[in-house]
Amino acid sequence: xxxxxxxxxxxxxxxxxxxxxxxxxxxxxxxxxxxxxxxxxxxxxxxxxxxxxxxxxxxxxxxxxxxxxxxxxxxxxxxxxxxxxxxxxxxxxxxxxxxxxxxxxxxxxxxxxxxxxxxx
Amino acid sequence: xxxxxxxxxxxxxxxxxxxxxxxxxxxxxxxxxxxxxxxxxxxxxxxxxxxxxxxxxxxxxxxxxxxxxxxxxxxxxxxxxxxxxxxxxxxxxxxxxxxxxxxxxxxxxxxxxxxxxxxxxxxxxxxxxxxxxxxxxxxxxxxxxxxxxxxxxxxxxxxxxxxxxxxxxxxxxxxxxxxxxxxxxxxxxxxxxxxxxxxxxxxxxxxxxxxxxxxxxxxxxxxxxxxxxxxxxxxxxxxxxxxxx
Numbered sequence: 001x002x003x004x005x006x007x008x009x010x011x012x013x014x015x016x017x018x019x020x021x022x023x024x025x026x027x028x029x030x031x032x033x034x035x036x037x038x039x040x041x042x043x044x045x046x047x048x049x050x051x052x053x054x055x056x057x058x059x060x061x062x063x064x065x066x067x068x069x070x071x072x073x074x075x076x077x078x079x080x081x082x083x084x085x086x087x088x089x090x091x092x093x094x095x096x097x098x099x100x101x102x103x104x105x106x107x108x109x110x111x112x113x114x115x116x117x118x119x120x
Numbered sequence: 121x122x123x124x125x126x127x128x129x130x131x132x133x134x135x136x137x138x139x140x141x142x143x144x145x146x147x148x149x150x151x152x153x154x155x156x157x158x159x160x161x162x163x164x165x166x167x168x169x170x171x172x173x174x175x176x177x178x179x180x181x182x183x184x185x186x187x188x189x190x191x192x193x194x195x196x197x198x199x200x201x202x203x204x205x206x207x208x209x210x211x212x213x214x215x216x217x218x219x220x221x222x223x224x225x226x227x228x229x230x231x232x233x234x235x236x237x238x239x240x241x242x243x244x245x246x247x248x249x250x251x252x253x254x255x256x257x258x259x260x261x262x263x264x265x266x267x268x269x270x271x272x273x274x275x276x277x278x279x280x281x282x283x284x285x286x287x288x289x290x291x292x293x294x295x296x297x298x299x300x301x302x303x304x305x306x307x308x309x310x311x312x313x314x315x316x317x318x319x320x321x322x323x324x325x326x327x328x329x330x331x332x333x334x335x336x337x338x339x340x341x342x343x344x345x346x347x348x349x350x351x352x353x354x355x356x357x358x359x360x361x362x363x364x365x
Contacts, residue, residue: 091294097191098201101167102208105187 007045014038037074135212136232138162139202141195142219143169146178152217153182155225162228165205166219169198175219195276196299203280204289215279216299222250223277227319231279240315241284242307244270245277247321258342266301266349268308271316274300284312301345305352 017034020026026034044051044067055063138156142149153164166179170192179186187201199216206214213235217223227245234240248259248271255274262273276299280288287293287310288303296302307314 087295091291094193094197094294095291097189097193098197098204101187101189101201102205104190105165105185105205108188109185 003045003048005045007042010038010041010043010045013041033078133161133163136162136215137206137209137211137213138164138215138217138228139167139199139206140164140179140184140217140219141167141169141198141202142171142175142179143192143195143198144171144173144175145219146171146173146175148221149175149184149219150178150182152219152221152225153179153184156217156228157183159225160228162215163211165202167198167202167205169193169195194297196296196303197294199276199299200288200293200296203285207282207285207289211285212282213279214285215277217277222321222323224320224322227277228279230319231277231317234315234317235279235281239313241281241312242314243279243317244272244275244314245319245321246270246272246275246316247319248272250321250323254338258338258345261342262301262345262349265346265353266305267353268301268304268349270304270314271318273304277319277321283310287312296348298341298345301349302352305349309352 014035017026017031017038021028021031051067052063055061055066058066060066138160140149140152140156145152149166153166156162156164164182164184165187166175166184167187168176168179168189170189176186176188187205189198189201193201202216203214213232215228215232217228223245231243231245234243259273263269266273284307287307293303293306296306304314
């Protein structure tokens with residue numbers, strides 16, 4: 001039963017990702033990562049023995065903990081990458097706001113000097 | 121009060137600009153701008169951090185050039201806007217001061233002197249007497265974690281030469297939130313000479329500090345600042361911060 005649920009989640013997530021990319025709600029580079037995660041879910045759901053084989057090869061005595069550890073590690077890396085990207089966007093956004101403000105200041109000065117020229 | 125300037129007393133006034141970031145400072149900013157202009161004759165630029173009162177109109181009426189930020193960037197974001205503007209307009213020296221009346225226009229020449237005489241790239245107007253118990257504890261923690269040996273690391277009353285303006289106008293400084301530890305460590309990392317200059321300061325005329333008025337905000341500010349100090353300090357590859365200049 002658990003295998004079916006996990007596989008369904010994987011396939012469902014993959015379907016949603018494809019839909020989001022199709023509707024331009026998700027950039028294809030982000031979608032790629034999530035498709036891989038969804039594929040991982042589906043594979044583990046449909047073939048749970050895969051985890052047992054990998055765990056045995058890695059010397060892990062309790063296979064489910066390997067799946068959980070990998071999932072947590074992937075999530076942590078993903079969140080960290082998101083924060084790095086957010087920091088970059090924040091900096092770019094801040095510099096654009098600064099630039100707009102400087103240009104507005106120059107525009108105001110020009111308008112002021114033009115108005116003063118007209119009154120003379 | 122010592123060293124009171126007259127309007128023409130600041131030599132080379134045309135290459136120097138005074139930058140004043142302001143957020144809802146309509147009650148004080150006009151007086152501050154007028155004081156600076158009458159005591160120094162320097163160009164004054166007010167960076168309005170998306171105020172909701174009439175700070176812009178008051179500052180303009182007092183004779184300042186106003187840079188109106190379309191979204192609030194915080195104290196350092198506004199200050200960096202002013203520094204970028206100074207760089208763009210070709211100013212050689214930028215003096216930064218608060219809009220709340222704490223920093224005295226009469227003491228601008230005191231912090232300008234070491235920069236003009238090429239004794240320092242950055243001069244900080246220091247007034248350790250103004251520190252409350254909370255602020256003093258913060259200073260000790262900031263200095264011990266960052267390794268900076270300056271007296272007043274949180275003072276916004278500073279003079280920067282063109283080299284320092286260039287360093288602070290860049291991308292690396294954009295993600296900083298405050299003008300204290302991060303900014304000073306960046307300047308130090310660039311090999312710039314920083315000097316404390318003891319000056320007199322007033323208690324703020326109106327409003328309250330954006331940081332030192334709430335324990336919760338102070339706690340958040342301190343966590344960010346101490347982390348910044350520790351991380352940047354370790355990245356100074358053996359450059360153990362000594363007393364600059």
